[in-house]
Amino acid sequence: MSLEKSSFLQTHRLDSLRDFEEPFALVPPACSERKSSLCQFVTPTTIADFMSLLFLPRRGETIRLLDAGAGRGALLHAFLRRHGENSRIDLTAYEIDENLIDSLRQTLHLLRGQSSLRSRIITTDFVDDAVLNLRDGSGQRFTHAILNPPYHKIKNTSHYRKILRSVGIETVNLYSAFLSLSLALLEPLGQLVAIIPRSFCNGPYYRSFRKFISS
Numbered sequence: 001m002s003l004e005k006s007s008f009l010q011t012h013r014l015d016s017l018r019d020f021e022e023p024f025a026l027v028p029p030a031c032s033e034r035k036s037s038l039c040q041f042v043t044p045t046t047i048a049d050f051m052s053l054l055f056l057p058r059r060g061e062t063i064r065l066l067d068a069g070a071g072r073g074a075l076l077h078a079f080l081r082r083h084g085e086n087s088r089i090d091l092t093a094y095e096i097d098e099n100l101i102d103s104l105r106q107t108l109h110l111l112r113g114q115s116s117l118r119s120r121i122i123t124t125d126f127v128d129d130a131v132l133n134l135r136d137g138s139g140q141r142f143t144h145a146i147l148n149p150p151y152h153k154i155k156n157t158s159h160y161r162k163i164l165r166s167v168g169i170e171t172v173n174l175y176s177a178f179l180s181l182s183l184a185l186l187e188p189l190g191q192l193v194a195i196i197p198r199s200f201c202n203g204p205y206y207r208s209f210r211k212f213i214s215s
């Protein structure tokens with residue numbers, strides 16, 4: 001899915017990610033329990049490249065890029081290879097799993113020579129941090145966001161549900177929470193490209209989410 005804030009929504013259907021065998025080159029296998037609790041599915045290079053192509057080029061701007069749930073940096077790697085040569089990039093990568101941080105740093109380090117890049121890695125929970133940022137109203141905003149968010153149900157009584165509600169986001173899954181928050185952190189005319197399941201397209205559970213992303 002690609003979105004330009006307040007402007008248009010475009011969807012592309014991908015077959016199951018499992019059909020794409022090619023792994024991100026820097027990724028060794030992760031611990032499987034942790035992997036599933038944090039929804040650590042790596043975006044294959046072909047898909048990451050395709051996602052990077054969906055951003056509309058804009059000349060002369062500094063790109064302020066957000067990856068909320070960066071893993072080892074597969075999406076950032078693709079984005080920087082595609083857009084890094086001609087733009088200055090100020091990148092913010094959230095990743096909650098400290099086991100992945102060294103690899104993420106390594107990915108960014110490898111790309112440093114290719115572009116005018118400033119980067120910061122934030123190891124706190126993206127949902128907590130983004131909600132604080134939105135409540136405060138004076139935190140960082142982004143021109144671009146690229147994400148393959150974690151997919152996990154949010155219980156009605158959970159901490160996430162409560163804090164999301166406090167910024168007007170009513171949703172039942174982490175993927176839609178990540179998407180809504182990233183969208184809310186975009187500047188006007190910012191662009192967002194994300195892989196998400198199509199469960200949001202119908203049914204009452206995602207009604208508020210649909211309303212939120214189309215408002």
Ligand SMILES: C[S@@+](CC[C@H](N)C(=O)[O-])C[C@H]1O[C@@H](n2cnc3c(N)ncnc32)[C@H](O)[C@@H]1O
Pocket residue numbers: 038039040041042043067068069070071072073074075094095096097100124125126127147148149150151
């Ligand atoms: C589906 S993976 C995508 C990884 C990488 N962006 C990619 O495309 O290969 C989602 C990532 O989000 C991270 N994550 C999960 N919950 C998070 C949270 N609350 N805050 C920040 N990162 C989180 C996971 O550790 C995982 O690396």
